[in-house]
Amino acid sequence: MSGVRGQDRTFALAWHMLKRVAMLGAFVLVPALLRAQARDASRGEVAGTVYDSVARSAIVGAIVQMVSAADPSRPVYSATTDARGRYLITGVEPGRYVAGFFHAALDSLALNSPLRAFNVVAGKRASVDLAVPAPATIATAFCGHSGRADSTGVLIGVLADARTRRPLDSGEVQARWHEFVLDSTGFNQFDRVATDTVQAGGWFVLCGVPALSEVAVRGWKEADSTGLVLVTVPFAGVTRRDLFMRGTSTVRGTVLSERRRPIPNARVGPVGRERVAVTDSSGAFFLGDIPAGTQTLEVRALGYAPDYRPVYLRADGDTILAVTLTSTKKVLDTIRVFAQRVFDRELQGFDRRRRAGGGYFFDADDIRRRGAYDLFSFLWQVPSLRVVHRGFERTIMMRSGADLCTPQLVLNGMRMPGDLITDLDLLARPDEVVGLEVYRGTQAPPEFSSFNTCGAIVVWTRTPTRVKR
Numbered sequence: 001m002s003g004v005r006g007q008d009r010t011f012a013l014a015w016h017m018l019k020r021v022a023m024l025g026a027f028v029l030v031p032a033l034l035r036a037q038a039r040d041a042s043r044g045e046v047a048g049t050v051y052d053s054v055a056r057s058a059i060v061g062a063i064v065q066m067v068s069a070a071d072p073s074r075p076v077y078s079a080t081t082d083a084r085g086r087y088l089i090t091g092v093e094p095g096r097y098v099a100g101f102f103h104a105a106l107d108s109l110a111l112n113s114p115l116r117a118f119n120v121v122a123g124k125r126a127s128v129d130l131a132v133p134a135p136a137t138i139a140t141a142f143c144g145h146s147g148r149a150d151s152t153g154v155l156i157g158v159l160a161d162a163r164t165r166r167p168l169d170s171g172e173v174q175a176r177w178h179e180f181v182l183d184s185t186g187f188n189q190f191d192r193v194a195t196d197t198v199q200a201g202g203w204f205v206l207c208g209v210p211a212l213s214e215v216a217v218r219g220w221k222e223a224d225s226t227g228l229v230l231v232t233v234p235f236a237g238v239t240r241r242d243l244f245m246r247g248t249s250t251v252r253g254t255v256l257s258e259r260r261r262p263i264p265n266a267r268v269g270p271v272g273r274e275r276v277a278v279t280d281s282s283g284a285f286f287l288g289d290i291p292a293g294t295q296t297l298e299v300r301a302l303g304y305a306p307d308y309r310p311v312y313l314r315a316d317g318d319t320i321l322a323v324t325l326t327s328t329k330k331v332l333d334t335i336r337v338f339a340q341r342v343f344d345r346e347l348q349g350f351d352r353r354r355r356a357g358g359g360y361f362f363d364a365d366d367i368r369r370r371g372a373y374d375l376f377s378f379l380w381q382v383p384s385l386r387v388v389h390r391g392f393e394r395t396i397m398m399r400s401g402a403d404l405c406t407p408q409l410v411l412n413g414m415r416m417p418g419d420l421i422t423d424l425d426l427l428a429r430p431d432e433v434v435g436l437e438v439y440r441g442t443q444a445p446p447e448f449s450s451f452n453t454c455g456a457i458v459v460w461t462r463t464p465t466r467v468k469r
Contacts, residue, residue: 058085153233162293167202171221227295244293247315
């Protein structure tokens, strides 16, 4: 019995000690918890989202910072937005604050962070949402107006030196496009231009650029210039496009077909310049001593759709380029040769029609003397014809009274579909042409005239060569 009582006493003592420890723990922990709650209750929280009004999406990874409006030297509170653009800042002392954010979305539009002032109350959460300004607001800030109701946009950027990538302190940037207007005089086309002088830091702003349309942009300073590049501004939006120039560069690469086969005799060159390289039997090309910086390379080959490729060419270095051209069935069907037919000018009546007059006539010697790079540049010199640029695409228009119309294209006696006139320099090169006839309106002989009575352009080429398979 005494042993049992001894065990009972030992158990009772242990239980008593455990209770004392538990009471002591409660005495120590509960006040600490109460003190922590009291400390948190004396501060507030700030939460919200960061939104890109231009891209219409939440901004991930934006750095939100807030500072005391009364004393900016006090510590800065900071947080980073999550995958849904949300942020939370806790433990903020009560008072009035100013918040903003940092992100590449602002940098790309040359904007400073919009600031928002608000109050933080102890024990409460303040809801503070931040955003990139709406496009109309940005347009007003840059251009002094929000744009017309027909949705023009704004193009901004920096003009910089391709050798150092440092902004230029002066220069000009220009955008060109075509505008079609239907009025009481009919359907008319006008050339439009927007130009801006480069400001400090290399910045330029082009206002009134048509939205959802391609505009050809070029920058220059003194004798140096960039190449032409196509830029599209979104509906009532703002787009940034930096331009680089100065220095020289070289480009080497290959031109292949969709089946990864080399394309020989393809022509590669920067748009708007006469420097051209021709691919060899392996499809390789080398283009040296061309302006560095922002350029658009044009790649053309018979039987393939042209490729316009915007590139940044490193100054004093090589740029490697691999181009794959897409075959154009309508062109292939037109130019593929299955026989050795000879197109003789006399047999086709060229000389007879030339003696009779009624049009403009050019033989191989005439074309060679004018030194034309392609047929478009040659036809530019012909009265009543006009070469019209629509983006990078060119077409031939003929003046008919006060209007412009598209003439009928005839190649070696065969009428071509109307849209193939834009591929004229693919169908025939100046050194291949032995005769060219241009007729206005009803001057065209019956075999060349079209139903729209717009006239005709008739091209005769030398004996074609059979394509090797």
